[in-house]
Amino acid sequence: MAVLVYAEHNNHQLKSETHKLVNAATKMGDTVHVLVAGANCAGVAAQASEIAGVAAVLVADNAVYEHQLAENTAELVHSLAGDYSHIIAAATTTGKNFMPRVAALLDVVQLSDVIAVESADTFVRPIYAGNAIATVQSSDPVKVITVRASAFDAAATGNSAPVSIVDAVFENKMSAFVREEVTKSDRPELTAANIIISGGRGMQDGEHFAMLERIADKLGAAVGASRAAVDAGFVPNDMQVGQTGKIVAPQLYIAVGISGAIQHLAGMKDSKVIVAINKDPEAAIFQVADYGLVADLFEALPEIEAGL
Amino acid sequence: MKILVPVKRVIDYNVKVRVKSDQSDVDLTNAKMSMNPFCEIAVEEAVRLKEKGVATEIIAVTVGPKACQEQIRNAMALGADRGIHVECESFPESLQVAKLLAKLVELEQPGLVIIGKQAIDSDNNQTGQMLAALTGMPQGTFASEVVVEGEHALVTREVDGGLQTLKLTLPAVVSTDLRLNEPRYAKLPDIMKAKRKPLDVKTADELGVDLTPRVTTLKVTPPPTREAGIKVNSVEELLSKLRDEAKVI
Numbered sequence: 001m002a003v004l005v006y007a008e009h010n011n012h013q014l015k016s017e018t019h020k021l022v023n024a025a026t027k028m029g030d031t032v033h034v035l036v037a038g039a040n041c042a043g044v045a046a047q048a049s050e051i052a053g054v055a056a057v058l059v060a061d062n063a064v065y066e067h068q069l070a071e072n073t074a075e076l077v078h079s080l081a082g083d084y085s086h087i088i089a090a091a092t093t094t095g096k097n098f099m100p101r102v103a104a105l106l107d108v109v110q111l112s113d114v115i116a117v118e119s120a121d122t123f124v125r126p127i128y129a130g131n132a133i134a135t136v137q138s139s140d141p142v143k144v145i146t147v148r149a150s151a152f153d154a155a156a157t158g159n160s161a162p163v164s165i166v167d168a169v170f171e172n173k174m175s176a177f178v179r180e181e182v183t184k185s186d187r188p189e190l191t192a193a194n195i196i197i198s199g200g201r202g203m204q205d206g207e208h209f210a211m212l213e214r215i216a217d218k219l220g221a222a223v224g225a226s227r228a229a230v231d232a233g234f235v236p237n238d239m240q241v242g243q244t245g246k247i248v249a250p251q252l253y254i255a256v257g258i259s260g261a262i263q264h265l266a267g268m269k270d271s272k273v274i275v276a277i278n279k280d281p282e283a284a285i286f287q288v289a290d291y292g293l294v295a296d297l298f299e300a301l302p303e304i305e306a307g308l
Numbered sequence: 309m310k311i312l313v314p315v316k317r318v319i320d321y322n323v324k325v326r327v328k329s330d331q332s333d334v335d336l337t338n339a340k341m342s343m344n345p346f347c348e349i350a351v352e353e354a355v356r357l358k359e360k361g362v363a364t365e366i367i368a369v370t371v372g373p374k375a376c377q378e379q380i381r382n383a384m385a386l387g388a389d390r391g392i393h394v395e396c397e398s399f400p401e402s403l404q405v406a407k408l409l410a411k412l413v414e415l416e417q418p419g420l421v422i423i424g425k426q427a428i429d430s431d432n433n434q435t436g437q438m439l440a441a442l443t444g445m446p447q448g449t450f451a452s453e454v455v456v457e458g459e460h461a462l463v464t465r466e467v468d469g470g471l472q473t474l475k476l477t478l479p480a481v482v483s484t485d486l487r488l489n490e491p492r493y494a495k496l497p498d499i500m501k502a503k504r505k506p507l508d509v510k511t512a513d514e515l516g517v518d519l520t521p522r523v524t525t526l527k528v529t530p531p532p533t534r535e536a537g538i539k540v541n542s543v544e545e546l547l548s549k550l551r552d553e554a555k556v557i
């Protein structure tokens with residue numbers, strides 16, 4: 001059966017989540033199609049057609065899809081659903097926003113944040129902030145699924161799948177885009193970074209995050225934060241790693257001044273190597289850290305920077 | 309206008325959950341239960357809109373076993389005017405909860421539904437969006453700011469990469485993110501008063517919603533445990549371990 005993958009992109013650049021979704025999709029069905037919905041997104045469609053394993057790319061290129069408003073996007077995906085056994089999107093704020101709407105329009109249950117595919121109808125997903133793992137079987141005719149991209153490897157590139165146009169235009173009169181404030185950063189995105197260095201309440205002040213940024217620049221890393229650091233106003237909330245922020249699984253995660261609350265661990269405990277730097281030897285973060293350093297971060301961070 | 313606020317009874321967020329040894333589910337026996345933290349934020353936002361004169365009445369709704377009435381009373385102590393409890397033996401799937409809520413929206417005709425973005429037990433993040441779809445309402449998910457201006461709501465949303473503001477025509481569904489507000493605590497006199505506020509009990513049958521599950525849980529297991537790590541004594545040792553042993557830098 002065919003699987004429809006909703007491409008994650010910003011109208012210019014296809015996001016790395018999409019490659020991981022395609023890999024997840026190949027475990028669910030034998031044909032994988034990618035839908036690119038946006039405005040002036042032909043370049044994104046071309047990038048999607050290069051992903052190995054993709055049989056076709058569908059492009060809905062229209063101003064009504066520019067900001068991927070849930071109302072319009074859900075109707076579009078719903079209109080295409082008849083040809084597919086599975087519809088999947090990344091468990092990002094975009095996917096989480098419109099996919100349940102698709103599921104309800106189709107009168108099916110959605111499976112959120114899937115981390116493994118056991119068979120075409122059986123999936124694995126974390127519950128209770130990752131403190132339990134549920135294996136669930138869906139009896140619905142169409143499986144509507146959001147996928148935790150960090151749990152899957154990226155599919156290779158080197159393909160040239162045919163690209164076809166979807167003409168359908170769904171424009172609702174109830175919701176309209178007003179403005180956005182994008183956080184500027186030259187560093188890799190949190191969810192795609194191989195190395196992440198995160199600060200917590202122990203950083204004491206937003207200005208001290210500059211110490212993490214200098215190390216991040218040397219390592220080519222992204223900078224993250226705990227909810228405590230975000231709530232204290234040190235850094236913007238899109239840097240938050242945790243159950244209610246971003247879920248990451250980099251090769252190396254360095255937690256600095258982070259105690260290791262359940263909500264934070266839910267966002268990073270699948271990282272390959274975890275390093276904790278904390279002056280409290282009893283901090284919960286040391287229970288999951290591969291390498292722990294009990295030290296004052298204000299002494300340790302300059303030393304690390306000098307040692308790289 | 310009326311505001312409808314769905315609230316869910318969940319295990320308290322500070323409790324470390326245990327998986328049952330037969331792998332059927334997590335063990336909630338004797339566990340402390342509370343209102344889902346995102347629902348508290350939803351109640352608080354509704355109460356603030358009433359205090360500003362935007363809302364005239366707040367209706368708190370819950371779906372689940374009889375014990376959920378505790379959370380409805382809690383919402384009333386915080387400022388909800390009345391409650392509706394849709395009583396069922398267990399907690400239905402989010403699509404079914406959305407269908408039940410859609411029936412209540414039809415009956416009550418609220419101008420706004422404010423719901424938590426996700427429940428910390430199932431971690432689904434679906435019900436609000438599904439309710440919006442079923443009722444044909446626009447949605448403002450993961451809200452960090454809500455401003456009601458006449459027939460519209462300006463909703464600022466927390467999205468990956470920053471913030472996005474949408475203009476929604478009311479009635480609409482808004483789901484709350486953590487930074488929307490700081491919920492207040494219930495005061496003792498308000499807790500006493502809440503006991504006398506009206507609470508209407510309904511059933512799924514009355515509302516005409518079928519609760520047959522679509523998803524079967526085959527097993528629930530504890531997450532894989534990480535192997536115990538080591539403590540290093542210096543930054544120098546840490547960097548050499550990362551270079552030579554873990555080979556990650």
